[in-house]
Amino acid sequence: MSSPVVLSKKDNEEDITVDLYPFIREYKGGRIQRLLRSPFVAASEDAAANRGVATRDVVIDKTTGVSARLFLPSVAAATGERLPVIMYVHGGSFCTESAFCRTYHNYARSLATRTGALVVSVEYRLAPEHPVPRAYDDAWAALQWVASRFDPWLSSYADPGRMFLAGDSAGGNIVYNTAVRAASHDFVDIEGLVIVHPYFWGVERLSASCETVWDGVAMFTPEVVDRVWPFVTAGRLGNDDRRINPLDEEISSLTCRRVLVAIAEKDILRDRGRRLAARMRVCCAWADDENAVTLVVSEAEDHGFHLYNPLRATSEILMESIVQFINQRTALPLPAALLPEPELHLHASQTRKKKASSAAAEMDSVHPIIGVPTRPSMTRNTTSCL
Known part of the structure; x- marks a missing residue:
């Protein structure tokens, strides 16, 4: 998964009509090969x-067949206290992976x-058999189901x-688009939004960003990302669509009251995530709170690294950042030792602040992004991740 590959067509090989390595290939005649699966x-x-x-x-x-897998931690449940609820939606470019797979x-x-x-x-329906917006419809149905608390685990x-x-x-x-949709309804109160290495894109390249020239190392090339949205929408929508190029309104x-956006330094999508966090900081009334928008940057890592290398130190730090974000009580001040810094950059061995790049500075006059606590995982053992 480290980089795109160039295919050599053998005499007896089927014609490939769509190649979205490392996710999916479609062959002449309609056969689908999902490459990223466990x-x-x-x-x-x-x-x-x-x-x-x-x-x-x-x-x-x-x-529709929309379903879900529930995870109930026994130790937390045994306390008798009500638990926070996380509705999680897996990645896979809208066309592969599953809530039921090992990963x-x-x-x-x-x-x-x-x-x-x-x-x-x-577990939502996948493209191309079920083109977007089916995935959005399924997530919306899931949110309504969770909010109803009809399930005995949810009610208890x-x-x-x-x-x-x-x-x-x-x-x-x-989940970002689900939160936007939920904002116009009153059946659910969403406290927080966690988006890790989110997929957002556009027609125009962001200037002075990694989108302009592929570095030969990143998992995706800009050209591959250009083809994703038209493919998963069955050619009906382009890269200017508001769902992948969000509007300020x-x-x-x-x-929601808080947002955590996590990006990876080598990810071709990183500057879109950084830009979205900055725009939230500017556009959202609730973002006046200094803890409202958290940007987590994992240095020297690529897209989805935490899923496939969960014991890596940077994966551990990212997980601990999410844990602290979920368990942060917004009504109570953080202890002095856990006060946030403007931005968190994640190393395998340390965390430190880094000056904003010129690319970030050009993104809508990026405002400071509030970070996570400065000591995210010093007392944790990385083997506890799984």
Whole structure:
């Protein structure tokens, strides 16, 4: 997954009509090959057999097949206190991966364990068989289902006042757009939004950014990213669509109280994530609070590194940043030792502030982004991640 590949066509090889390595290929005749996938993992309500987390699958909508896997941390549940709820939407460029696969099962289990939250990991329909906006519709149906607290685990353990939406890559895009949609409804109160390496793009390249020239190392080239949205929307939408190139009026409509945006230094999508965080800081009325918008930067890492290398120190620090974000009580001041700095850059061995790049400075006159606590994981053992 380190870089795109150049294919050599053999005499007997099928014609490839769409190549979105490392996610998916489509062949002449319509055959689909999903490249990025991991084995299915069964759910189990036996927490002892699943590292302290009970899991259960539910069907949200029988007509569409939208479903979810619930993760209930036994230690947190045993306290008798209501738990925060994280509705998680997986990545995979809208066209691959699953809430039930090993990669996302392990990540959601770790997230539940570390945050003490009840995690609802959404299984949505994938393109190209189910073109966008089906994924958005499915996430919306899932949010309504979670908010209803009809499920016995939600009714027994969930704190409706501590609701979070989280996702990575395409999932980060989906939960952002779900939060925008929820802002015009009053059935749910979303406390926070966590978007990790989110997929946002546009027709025009951001000047002085990594989008202009591929460095030969990053996982994606700009040209590959250009083709993703037209493919997953069956050619009906272009890269100027508001769902991947957000409008200021939609950003300002967000009613959640806090946002964490995580980007990776080598990720071709990083400057879009940084730009979105800056625009939230400017456009959202609630962002006047210094802890409202958190930007986490993982240096020397690429897109999705934390999913495939969960024991790496930078993965541990990113996880701990999310844990502290979820468990932060907005009504209470942070202890002096945990006061935020303007921005957090994540190294394998240390955290430090870094001067803003000229590319970031050009992005809508970027305002300072509030960071996470300065000591994110010094007392944690990296082996506890999974």
